[in-house]
Amino acid sequence: MGKASIVLTALFFVCAALPSQDSIISETNFSSVIGAGARALGMGGAFIAIADDATAASWNPAGLAQLERFSLSVVNRMDSSRALIPARGDSVTNFFMGAELTQALSYGIDFASMTMPFRIGKVKIVPQVSYQRAISFNLSSRQNGIPALIPDEDPTSGEKYFFQGNFYNEDDFIGGFDMLSASLGTRLFPWLNLGFSFNYWMNGYKGEQVKGASGIFYTQSHPDIHMNADHEVLEGRTFDIKGVNFNLGILIEISENLKLGAVYKTAFTADIDYWNKTHIIDFREGGDKENVHEASGRSKLLWPRSFGLGISYRPSDPLTFSLDYTNTEWSKGKLLNYHFDGKTRDVYFPTLHSPEGEGRLNPQMDAEQIRLGMEFVVFGEKILIPLRAGFFTDSQYFSDVSGRTVSMTGFTAGMGVKFQLLSFDVAVIYQSGSYLSNPISYSLDEKSELKLYFSVIFSI
Secondary structure, three states, rough: OOHHHHHHHHHHHHHHHHHHHHHHHOOOOOOOOOOOOOOHHHHHHHHHHOOOOOOHHHHHHHHHHHHOEEEEEEEEEEEEEEEEEEEEOOOOOOOOEEOOOOOOOOOEEEEEEEEEOOEEOEEEEEEEEEEEEEEEEEEEEEEEEEEEEEEOOOOOOOEEEEEEEEEEEEEEEEEEEEEEEEEEEEEEOOOOOEEEEEEEOOOOHHHHHEEEEEEEEOOOOOOOOOEOOOEEEEEEEEEEEEEEEEEEEEEEEEEOEEEEEEEEEOOEEEEEEEEEEEEEOOOOHHHOOEEEEEEEEEEEEEOOOOEEEEEEEEEOEEEEEEEEEEOHEEEEEEEEEEEEOOOEEEEEEOOOOOOOOOHHHHOOEEEEEEEEEEEEEEEEOOOOOEEEEEEEEEEEEEEEOOOEEEEEEEEEEEEEEEEEEEEEEEEEEEHHHHHHHHOOOOOOEEEEEEEEEEEEEOOO
16 A cells, blocks of 8 residues: 555545535534524524414414414524534544634524414414525535644555644535425414414525645654645535425413413425535645546435424413423434435435444434523513523434434523514524544534524514
């Protein structure tokens, strides 16, 4: 095995460990498709048993039956994320890699709706049409250079080699999985509301990623002779989705101050069109080699079912507490006949782990969320000023290399101003978590995300 092959093996190993869009999406924002709106999110997203504003259908369509006026709503969001992998090394192998810091920013319209209540006799019917960006892929991230010293050894001669340099990673993606929904809520009895949503899933994402290494390599016997070891991988991707599913909701008023809610989101099979291209450029030892791999096709996506349960309690007029539990069956999320990693096979979605072979050691799991929230309303002469806070735990669909389930925790805060016909709300969400992503690392990767939401609801 030549020197170039030895170093190329090391570079491929480390480049593969860099954060990548191979997992389809960001690991911190996909475990459950939740509803929209700054009011609900300021309460930690615990809104299934409340759902009494123009964002109701995104949480529980049965809540639409509580609305009395024609209304228009729009929600905007801005996300800022940060991922830190501390410096790590091994004194036995002389391996060392510096700290990695990735920062990303995304933004855009999150939700918009029009609600039109009416009555047929004594029966109240509240239809709504809405748009929701269920999953956002608007992402622009830059990873700082990562100084590294990586050893390797020629198995034939026993000669030791070292790579010394920087690794880098850049992502630019736009788009999202969007839903156009037609929803209907009705009140069958004074204590019972039912709701239904028809959801058409569409769009997707496109973008590119650049990752690589820039540095030198040398042998232990000749440390003064340095050879170029630059290596770069350019990846372009598109991924589009089309599918239909349904949401079923129920809202029960146990008493004037106590409500129970439940929502069920059906599983569905979506049509996927995808394209990906990998361009590898190798400048080692003054050479200039290029390899291009391209794949495209159609696939079927098995999107999992999910359900949520909620309870809300209002001990007094200004104060409300809420609690939600949600479960998404990601253990059954799969892409069928997907071309990935040089093969066409069924893989888990979105991790792209194979259900066979190595996938059995790290299967995709169901994800669960627990959300707590509260709202306190300050009553003014002509306006209302709600103050909100919340907390949530969000278990992910993947485990770390130790087999431990990865979980994010978050805190939320928000407030609003409500006039007779106009409501304006803002919410801030901070979530974070840590986990072991590399078996040779002695420290935990740390991820955090800050989200900002603005909602405007106009009623007539």
